């Protein structure tokens with residue numbers, strides 16, 4: 001898994017620093033180079049890696065450690081801080097500025113998209129919002145029923161028609177339907193599979209143009225590692241990605257691919273899925289994520 005390897009490589013770089021007897025410019029440069037190599041080998045965007053490591057190098061060479069803190073401890077702190085900044089300095093929730101706010105979710109089948117939409121609907125409902133869900137997945141007939149089963153017991157309505165073959169029409173009608181009903185938030189689900197990837201991306205483009213969502217949310221499986229980069233990039237070509245949900249971060253997964261998905265889209269992770277139940281969704285906390293990454 002990409003992220004596990006990355007965590008190990010970053011740890012090795014910091015351990016090398018801990019072992020060295022002196023901390024001079026050459027040591028710092030070597031540690032920074034190791035960090036750089038680790039990130040690039042993990043498919044993280046090269047330009048972002050260079051920005052990140054330049055900041056780390058500049059700060060470690062310029063900043064004086066505060067009293068009582070050794071140079072080494074201070075460098076480790078800088079690496080933590082900069083990696084955290086790279087992932088988004090604070091857990092920013094999805095903004096609900098306008099009513100209704102329309103959210104479009106995209107992601108590959110099996111990523112946990114349907115479950116995440118139900119969780120998201122629940123999350124907003126708990127905060128007092130009236131939420132409507134639109135299923136525009138015409139490819140997998142079960143998607144509509146799966147979504148209904150998950151949220152109807154909570155009193156959340158799902159708009160869809162398993163017999164309709166026009167996904168763009170469904171998305172448009174669904175948004176209109178909930179607008180008329182006075183929903184605060186409308187979440188539109190899209191297909192996660194098609195005859196071929198090209199038509200999936202094309203459909204995404206058309207849905208996005210038709211409903212003009214306030215934000216597009218990419219759902220990425222936290223266990224897929226390297227593939228995350230290309231997956232995220234493909235979706236970004238269809239429509240700008242505003243935020244990312246990384247699923248399946250419960251269990252042993254360290255969040256493979258999350259860093260690369262962030263790098264590929266330039267979007268921030270806003271939520272993580274931590275289980276199969278409807279309440280297993282947490283706002284993303286970059287500090288905790290980096291701590292986990294560095295072990």
Ligand code: GDP
Pocket residue numbers: 107108109110111112113114115116192247248249250272273274275276280
């Ligand atoms: P979709 O095809 O992308 O809509 O994926 P589903 O929502 O149907 O999820 C696929 C599988 O992943 C299901 O068995 C879900 O219960 C499971 N799943 C989704 N999110 C999580 C999560 O955060 N943690 C765990 N452990 N399982 C999840």
